[in-house]
Amino acid sequence: MNIIKRALNKLIAPIAQRKFQAARIDRLTSDWLTTNASINQELRSDLDKLRSRGRDLINNNDYARKFRGMVENNIVGPEGFMLQVRVEDSPGKPDNLANAAIEKAWREWSSQCDITGNLSFRDLCENLVGGLPSDGEFLVRMVMGADANNKFNFALQVIDVDRIDTNFNCAATANTNAVIMGVEVNAYRRPVALHLFAAHPMDGEQSSRQRVRVAIDELLHKFKVERAEQLRGIPWMAPGMLSLHHLGSFKLAALLAAEHGANHFGFFTTPDGGAPIGAMENGTENITTSQPGTYDTLPAGVTFQPHESKYPNEVFGPFVKTTLQRIASGWRIAYHALANDLDGVNYSSIRSGVIEERDRWAADQAWFITAFLDPVYNAWLKMALMSGAIVMPNGSPLPAAKYTKFQAHEWQGRRWEWVDPKGDMEAKILSVRAGLISPQVISAQMGQDFADTLNQIKAAQDLAKQLGITLTAYEATPGAVQAHQVTTPAENQPKK
DSSP states (O other): OHHHHHHHHHHHHHHHTOSOGGGOOSTTTTTOOOOOOOHHHHHHHHHHHHHHHHHHHHHHOHHHHHHHHHHHHHHTTTTOOEEEEOOEEETTEEOHHHHHHHHHHHHHHHTTOBTTSOOOHHHHHHHHHHTHHHHSEEEEEEEESGGGOSTTSEEEEEEOGGGBOTTOOBOOOSSSOEEETTEEEOTTOOEEEEEEESSOTTSGGGOOOOEEEEEGGGEEEEEOOOSTTOOSOOOTTHHHHHHHHHHHHHHHHHHHHHHHHHTTOEEEEOTTOOOOTTSEETTEEOOOOOOTTOOOOOOTTOEEEEOOOOOSOTTHHHHHHHHHHHHHHHHTSOHHHHHTOOTTOOHHHHHHHHHHHHHHHHHHHHHHIIIIIHHHHHHHHHHHHHTTOOBOTTSOBOOGGGHHHHTOEEEEOOOOOOSSHHHHHHHHHHHHHTTSSOHHHHHHHTTOOHHHHHHHHHHHHHHHHHHTOOOGGGSOOTTOOOGGGOOOOGGGSOOO
């Protein structure tokens, strides 16, 4: 019987070991404690502290400041998001007059969109995405009507997310909705209102902890959803904040050690154990400090015992680099971009890192367009049309009844030059000539609108012709055939 049991155990044992090793509980994983708390429960206790620490890092840590700048520069860019209105009279036939009128009105509003008058639309967008590394979310109120103080009757108010009462939580009842971290939700967990402080709770004399309920219809509270039922944003720097804090402390300690080592730090000693120089004299403590370039003569019997600091040593640089590589991985950016370190980087490696990072920025742009730009444009267009603020060249306003028609639009975000622009452009030209890609796609990849590009080329050619100048850039390339030069092949021509 024992022989049979031992045989069965040998067969069963391998099957019992087929499980997830990361879930094992033993002496090597005893300090790995986890709970199955919801994302909102985790954020309820940690969000305010994460945000305050993230803002402190951006204020005082150079790498955190660099990451914020990377987010601003790559998502918004120097020119901001360009609006391209795509209104058509019929399929394939653009309504150029309406498109030009709407784009002109949008440019005018963009310069006065902020309710405080301090930010253009591009600067406002930069401000919103710049807060995502430390805050993970942004809050904007859409102000409509006379309070907007412009002819479009529409403006935007940026609100600090500190004003959302994270500590306000209450369960749903038969007559009220649930409130989770200041966000009021219905039975489907759809936000219906936010509970905000009337003013920033830590704004000196202007502080206020009076809470007001604001319907979600007039607010844009946006963040990247990482887990189901998530109601507040997670700071983008959260995965690397602790490592960055410890790295800052480590570098400060190394700096102090290097300073002491360079200053010949040490101690005075006497053979009889008496009070050395700088000890208590007449109840007063005298401290002797060294000065660069100064040498003192010691009294008889007094010796100097130097304290030689051997840090930072040869492992300092590799340790800092490894830590920054880990932080860059958590933030999904290239290490060489975060650390400004191009040592040992070649064309292939930098191109590989740049492609992955730019995919991340392009995805962030797509999210920002959907989360913020599209809702703002649709709300602005409706108010502008109702206010008669969008006019045609003849002075007549666009009709508000055709709001749905005028909604068609696209956003063009910033794009980036490649490491080898000549080689990449030649590859794109070959792709167009082979019929594998259209010029419109190439133009969009460069951050340009193809129709605008053609109009600008036509204007340049007309101006050059008027001035009697030949633009050699638009001359036919050797071997190219112009459309008017195409002739019927001899074998296809009628015989005489």
